Structures are given as C-alpha cells and as structure tokens.
Amino acid sequence: MRAWKIHTPGPVHSRPLQLVEVPTPQPGPEEIRIAVSTCGVCRTDLHITEGDLPVHQPHVTPGHEVVGRVDARGKNAERFAIDERVGVPWLRYTCGTCRYCSRGDENLCPSARFTGWDADGGYADYTIAHEQYVYSIPDTFNDEDAAVLLCAGIIGYRALMRTNLPAGGRLGLYGFGGSAHLAAQVAIHQGATVHVMTRQPHARGLALSLGAASAQEVDAPPPEPLDAAIIFAPIGSIIPTALEALDAGGTLVLSGIHMTATPPLDYQHHLFNEKNIRSVTANTRADGEAFLRLAAEIPLQVTTSARRFEDALQALDDLKHGRFDGAAVLHLE
Ligand SMILES: [Zn+2]
Ligand SMILES: [Zn+2]
Structure with missing residues (x-):
C-alpha cells in the first residue's frame, strides 16, 4: 500500500515526508483495519512533521482524522461489521487503570498513545486501530466533512x-x-x-x-x-x-x-x-461521542479544502501559511 512517512522531521519545504510503498498492515487482537477514504490535515500533523513535537515513533505515518470502512478484523474484534464506516481519532489507547483513567480523565493517562504520533495514522491506503477507540460516523456527514470532526471538531x-x-x-x-x-x-x-x-x-x-x-x-x-x-x-x-x-x-x-x-x-x-x-490536553472518548451526537443534531457546516492524497505536503504547507479556510482533507479514492 501507499503511505506517507516522516523520514527526518523538519520544515515542510525541506520535504520531511516521503510517499513510499509498504506492506499492508494486519490487525492484531481487538484491532480493525480500515480502508482509508479521507484523512484530515490537522495542525498537530504539521507540528509532528516539522519536529515541534518530539519523535515518538521514527518514520511514523501522520494523520489522525481518518474516515474509512472496516476492511479486516483481528481476533475478538466484533464491535464493527466489515464495510461499516468508522472514524479513527487522535486518542489511540489508554491504560484504563491509572488514577486519571479511573476518575474519567483518560485524556491525561501517562500511558496514552496517539494516532499518527505513537503509531501509524491515516496518510495511507490502510490503517490499524483498536476497536474501542474508534467512532461510528453519523450519516449526516460525508467522508470529507466527517474527517474534520474527528480532531478539529x-x-x-x-x-x-x-x-x-x-x-x-x-x-x-x-x-x-x-x-x-x-x-x-x-x-x-x-x-x-x-x-x-x-x-x-x-x-x-x-x-x-x-x-x-x-x-x-x-x-x-x-x-x-x-x-x-x-x-x-x-x-x-x-x-x-x-x-x-x-x-x-x-x-x-x-x-x-x-x-x-x-x-x-x-x-x-x-x-x-x-x-x-x-x-486542553487531547480528549476523552466520552467527549468524542457527545460531540459527534451534537454535530449531527445542529448540524454543523464543515468548511473543507479537498486535496489529492499525493498532495499531502502541499496541504501541510498551505495550512502553515493559512492559505485556505476551514480544514484540508486528503482523498484516497
Ligand atoms: Zn491511564
Ligand atoms: Zn489533530
């Protein structure tokens, strides 16, 4: 599959991201594989790509506003059906037992992991996520608009x-x-x-x-x-x-x-x-569920700037320089 990977973090104009061919990943227990349809371009992707944030996983694939369809399920992954539309957000995993997780502040979990920083995200044809950290997407929103809800929203x-x-x-x-x-x-x-x-x-x-x-x-x-x-x-x-x-x-x-x-x-x-x-430090899954319900109920008008998958670097550069309104979204299909 195709994936954008950060080889050396640095200014976007130095082309720190490279589009490469890599093996399609396989889901582990309680994980699902998502065939990516759209992926939002968040300012955090820019911070990770340019090295404003420390490297958590070398050569990571950025992207944590991922919309796509479940394409494969690992052992014991039963929450979503094959072909169901889902969204993969920034918060990827928490321990569930620390003092913060226990009191409902899982966003502060010291063991928290984040999509597109600690593990490969959605600037790729396929991505893997733990099924308990993935959202159903309200029918109100198309794949392009839904992507922006997942972190920016x-x-x-x-x-x-x-x-x-x-x-x-x-x-x-x-x-x-x-x-x-x-x-x-x-x-x-x-x-x-x-x-x-x-x-x-x-x-x-x-x-x-x-x-x-x-x-x-x-x-x-x-x-x-x-x-x-x-x-x-x-x-x-x-x-x-x-x-x-x-x-x-x-x-x-x-x-x-x-x-x-x-x-x-x-x-x-x-x-x-x-x-x-x-x-504000990340978010809890409860925040995400509450927001997506409200977003559909209002319903929110999402302003996007559609980009081809191949143009991820240009999208990051345009974000850096404020060249579009709303949020840029990569299209993989
Ligand atoms: Zn915890
Ligand atoms: Zn973000």
Missing part, C-alpha cells in the same frame, strides 16, 4: 466545554481554522455571542457568515469584554492580549498541543480579578 468542543461559558455568554476565538469554525457554531447554537480575532481576512469573512457577532485583527480588542476566550493559534504572544480582553472572572482556554514562547504576564493587568487560564 472534538478538540474544539472540549476547549469550549472548558471555558465554562455562562448561558448567553460572550466568547472570543483567537485564530479561525478547522477547530474554531466548528466550536463557533456549537457556541452560537448554545446561545453565545461569538467574537473572532484572526489575521486572515478570508477567515474573518467565514466567521461572519457562520454567525459571529464580529470579526477583527488578532491584536484588535473585541467590541465588548469577554466571559471566556479560546486561543486556537499556536502563538504564545496572544496570551496577554486575550487575558486583557477578558472581563473579571473570565476564563482563557489554550487549545493547542504546542505553542510558541509566552511573554511575561503582569499580575495586576492580566491575572488579577480572578481571571483563569486552562489548557
């Missing part, structure tokens, strides 16, 4: 939950790509007023068309104080800007897996008056 949802936004609250979103454009729709559906701050003029247009109350430059203050804000952009220098935009008692959520350096914070100016900062 679920993580954006968890970030939104962690804002503890009051009913009818004022929410600021910093950065407006794959994750933010879905979180915005969930927040608006729940009655929030959403203000978007992004460098990309075309993303400001998308934000307004999806129902945002305002859209402006990243460093421009929103038109009213915020009860909560989420930073989706991997840029630490936005943290003080977003804290200044919060009302007293407000919460800032950082949704990225990687961020550039954070400037010093001034206690009186940025933190006093009970302002909160919270990060």
Whole structure:
C-alpha cells in the first residue's frame, strides 16, 4: 500500500515526508483495519512533521482524522461489521487503570498513545486501530466533512466545554481554522455571542457568515469584554492580549498541543480579578461521542479544502501559511 512517512522531521519545504510503498498492515487482537477514504490535515500533523513535537515513533505515518470502512478484523474484534464506516481519532489507547483513567480523565493517562504520533495514522491506503477507540460516523456527514470532526471538531468542543461559558455568554476565538469554525457554531447554537480575532481576512469573512457577532485583527480588542476566550493559534504572544480582553472572572482556554514562547504576564493587568487560564490536553472518548451526537443534531457546516492524497505536503504547507479556510482533507479514492 501507499503511505506517507516522516523520514527526518523538519520544515515542510525541506520535504520531511516521503510517499513510499509498504506492506499492508494486519490487525492484531481487538484491532480493525480500515480502508482509508479521507484523512484530515490537522495542525498537530504539521507540528509532528516539522519536529515541534518530539519523535515518538521514527518514520511514523501522520494523520489522525481518518474516515474509512472496516476492511479486516483481528481476533475478538466484533464491535464493527466489515464495510461499516468508522472514524479513527487522535486518542489511540489508554491504560484504563491509572488514577486519571479511573476518575474519567483518560485524556491525561501517562500511558496514552496517539494516532499518527505513537503509531501509524491515516496518510495511507490502510490503517490499524483498536476497536474501542474508534467512532461510528453519523450519516449526516460525508467522508470529507466527517474527517474534520474527528480532531478539529472534538478538540474544539472540549476547549469550549472548558471555558465554562455562562448561558448567553460572550466568547472570543483567537485564530479561525478547522477547530474554531466548528466550536463557533456549537457556541452560537448554545446561545453565545461569538467574537473572532484572526489575521486572515478570508477567515474573518467565514466567521461572519457562520454567525459571529464580529470579526477583527488578532491584536484588535473585541467590541465588548469577554466571559471566556479560546486561543486556537499556536502563538504564545496572544496570551496577554486575550487575558486583557477578558472581563473579571473570565476564563482563557489554550487549545493547542504546542505553542510558541509566552511573554511575561503582569499580575495586576492580566491575572488579577480572578481571571483563569486552562489548557486542553487531547480528549476523552466520552467527549468524542457527545460531540459527534451534537454535530449531527445542529448540524454543523464543515468548511473543507479537498486535496489529492499525493498532495499531502502541499496541504501541510498551505495550512502553515493559512492559505485556505476551514480544514484540508486528503482523498484516497
Ligand atoms: Zn491511564
Ligand atoms: Zn489533530
């Protein structure tokens, strides 16, 4: 089968990914093999490819927003039928017994493994997943849109939950790509007023068309104080800007897996008056199930940029430079 593999992490323009021919993998006990139809291109793929995140498995195949059909089942894998449509997400495995798993915080499990980082992901014709970490995909969504829900959607949802936004609250979103454009729709559906701050003029247009109350430059203050804000952009220098935009008692959520350096914070100016900062680390399976139900119920409008499988490197480069709205999705068929 064909698979993209990272030979040496580095800037996308140095072509750190290579398209190679490898043996088709076989599912082990409780695992399924998925014939990949689409795979979303997430910013985390860019961080892994460029070496912002440490290497977990040398020559890994990236991709953790995988939609396809079950093509083979390992021993005792009975949850999904052959040909059933499923989605493979970022969270790949947890121990189930540590203090975090035991209290329902499996996203914090020290033994957690992640698709496309600890094991090969979906930039390939086939991929393997443990059946208990795979989702059914609601019929509402085609393969292209469903891919984006699996990480961008679920993580954006968890970030939104962690804002503890009051009913009818004022929410600021910093950065407006794959994750933010879905979180915005969930927040608006729940009655929030959403203000978007992004460098990309075309993303400001998308934000307004999806129902945002305002859209402006990243460093421009929103038109009213915020009860909560989420930073989706991997840029630490936005943290003080977003804290200044919060009302007293407000919460800032950082949704990225990687961020550039954070400037010093001034206690009186940025933190006093009970302002909160919270990060987001992956998600639980319960988050994923809840989000996919809600996504179908709303239903979310997913903005995508369809790409050929062969153009994965170009898609990563375009993501790095903000050249498209929403999320890029590779098509394998
Ligand atoms: Zn655990
Ligand atoms: Zn992701």
